[in-house]
Amino acid sequence: MLAKKKKPFQDCxxxxxxxxxxxxxxxxxxxxxxxxxxQLIQDLQLSNNTVARRIHAISTDLQTHLxxxxxxxxxxxxxxxxxxxxSDTTQLAVxxxxxxxxx
Numbered sequence: 001m002l003a004k005k006k007k008p009f010q011d012c013x014x015x016x017x018x019x020x021x022x023x024x025x026x027x028x029x030x031x032x033x034x035x036x037x038x039q040l041i042q043d044l045q046l047s048n049n050t051v052a053r054r055i056h057a058i059s060t061d062l063q064t065h066l067x068x069x070x071x072x073x074x075x076x077x078x079x080x081x082x083x084x085x086x087s088d089t090t091q092l093a094v095x096x097x098x099x100x101x102x103x
């Protein structure tokens with residue numbers, strides 16, 4: 001839905017609308033749970049600061065897990081892919097492949 005309306009993820013009204021749209025399918029036949037989920041989503045805080053804090057927390061958690069996994073894996077490889085988007089902004093994608101048990 002976000003891509004269809006060409007909106008950024010910070011658009012809280014659109015995010016809430018997307019969540020609420022999907023609830024009908026997820027909680028079909030469970031009216032009480034549906035009403036509870038609707039209330040939780042309507043009360044969800046999605047201000048710019050809240051979204052920024054959540055993104056930072058997720059990023060920190062991902063970095064911690066990646067660092068831990070890299071330390072315990074038997075072998076790993078890295079792949080880098082650089083591309084430029086339509087506004088000439090360079091983007092770098094880094095892929096990590098890890099093997100934890102060599103058979």
